[in-house]
Amino acid sequence: MIEHTQGYDALTNPSDAILSAIGIEHSYDGKTNVLSGVNVTLRQGSLVMVVGRSASGKTTLVKILANVIKPTRGQVNLKINGGHLTRPIAYIPQHLGLVRNLTSLDNVLMGALGYTPTWRSLIKKFDRGVYDKAMDILSELGIKDKAEKKIWHLSGGERQRVAIARALIQNPRIILADEFVAQLDVITAMEILEIMKKLVQRNIALLVTTHDVSLVRKYADRVIMMNKGNILDTHDASQDISLEEILKTIQ
């Protein structure tokens, strides 16, 4: 049974963990487990990369941590005291989950729906401060000039930035991103990960799943290696592990 609690289990988690998942099991059909007793902790201001082949359970794990789906068994603890303008966890799915028919700005403003009164949001009357913040974030990410462009007019890298902006306007303490740079060319992927690296310096915790092991050593503070629903190994200093070792582990 999952509990997204404000408290946290001091016996099973390190003291600086802001998110911990303990004994997570999940099955979509009630027969086969896609996750089998996974334990994950996330520390403030760190970039954790989860690597694994397709169908290793990465996406399911991220969805459970983001509270998008409930695990069959296990517990997710969140140790965050956010204000009323804060969503502790922002979630960016594999294909970004942007509304293609709306503009970049509209998509970013959607991140503020959780703390905007329903009637005001329905007539798109967000607070001036929210608008300004959305524009500031777009500007910071270098796509202010694309604010009024609809999503389908944007390139892959620009869409990625819009998704990050929608996450940031939620004032999150944690961002969970699934296969975040999978569809980008190497240069754009590195640009996006540089942005993510800067977010870590603001004390945001990041968990990014990827099947591209080459990115891990350069960007991850910590690497979690998964295969067939299990965590096989974790390394706190990803620089200390070679690509060959990672590939061998997740094979």
Added chain:
Amino acid sequence: MTTIVVGVLGALGLVSFFHLGLFDLSSLLRAASNLRQFILETFPPQFEILPALMHAIWETIQISFAGTLLGLFLSLPLAFLAARNLFGRWVAGAVRLIVGGIRTVPSILFGVIFVIAFGLGPTAGTWGVALYTVGYLAKLYYEAFEAVDVEVIEAVKSTGCNRLQLFRFVIVPETANTMISQLLFMFEYNIRASTMMGFVGAGGIGYYMVGYVQMLQYQHLLTTLILTFLVVMTIDYLSLRIRSVITVAKN
């Protein structure tokens, strides 16, 4: 096996044909003679009555237009409640039952019901067309709503928005082109339904058609049919053009 099925179907067909009088030679000859007489009396059409019919055909177009719009306003909340990706099985199931019930009622019966309620005239016809529209449009819409990418829904839901906000910011923008396209198709289709409304005194050109049949004025009937045909073809063409523009924009 195939031979048995073909044999049984053939036998059933023969029994039905016989029972329905399709093998009654004298009846067939009499019908052919009557039809020949009818066709002779129908030609040529009398276009001098066209000015008098213009008011009625305009009323038919208005009934169709207003009925479709009214149907749209009634369909939206029902489709919202009937979408299983927005509401649970029970709510969606109950609303679908209502929509299904509305769909089983023929448009002409709605016409009769509203003639009883409002009296003879186009108001009854408009409500008849509106209810008829609800049965189909609500179904088309909830099916479109359910086809929205689940990843987009999950991503926006994770911002903490409620169902109404999700509907406003995800479902409507993502399905807008489909909704407009189906609305135009319904308007096009409702021109025929609105013609039928006149048969039961609920306004429009159908009232003249029935009148000419009853008074054996077949040349006038043919003129009315030609006018209706031209209007239907023009609206079909315009609607097709608009829908193709929408489809191009969508792709």
